[in-house]
Amino acid sequence: MLDAHISPEGTLSLQTIAMPADTNWSGDVFGGWIVSQMDLAGAIHAERFSKGRCATISINQMTFLVPVKVGDVISCYTKILKVGNTSIQMQIEVWDSHDSSRPPKRVTEGVFTFVAVDVKGNKRTIAEDLKQQFLQHAS
Ligand SMILES: CC(C)(COP(=O)(O)OP(=O)(O)OC[C@H]1O[C@@H](n2cnc3c(N)ncnc32)[C@H](O)[C@@H]1OP(=O)(O)O)[C@@H](O)C(=O)NCCC(=O)NCCS
Known part of the structure; x- marks a missing residue:
């Protein structure tokens, strides 16, 4: 398990509502649907950060x-x-x-890795100034 913090950490990258079509036979939402929302959220953040396309590796x-x-x-939330x-x-x-009357609860967490890619889908180097920006922000 990741850190046991009690409030969201990182940037709000995507928000959506679980719909009936996203459920399994017992009425709970498919894990795969949640993973795909996480993948989208992570890709949005990775692409903004790296200023270009990214693929999940x-x-x-x-x-x-x-x-x-x-x-x-x-x-x-992505970090x-x-x-x-x-x-x-x-x-x-x-x-x-x-439920706005209760504090939000963490339902799923994971660690994803994205690779910056060019228009042809080949990996590309992340610019040094972006790496420095990240290091300064992280310290
Ligand atoms: C993304 C892709 C272009 C990378 O090319 P590659 O030649 O396999 O790349 P490499 O093995 O050199 O790895 C690239 C980076 O990913 C990292 N990486 C590789 N495998 C990894 C893994 N299993 N977990 C975490 N990181 C991994 C490497 O350490 C490297 O990081 P660095 O450059 O920051 O040091 C290629 O793997 C690909 O096209 N994969 C399919 C992507 C895809 O279709 N995703 C699903 C839909 S978006």
């Missing part, structure tokens, strides 16, 4: 903490953990903020 440490139900408003030559490692947390 790995998904690690996925933990589904609480089931998501139809009508839940989920918020995906860059590490920037390499071509890769960006990202912590992605999903919080359910459906």
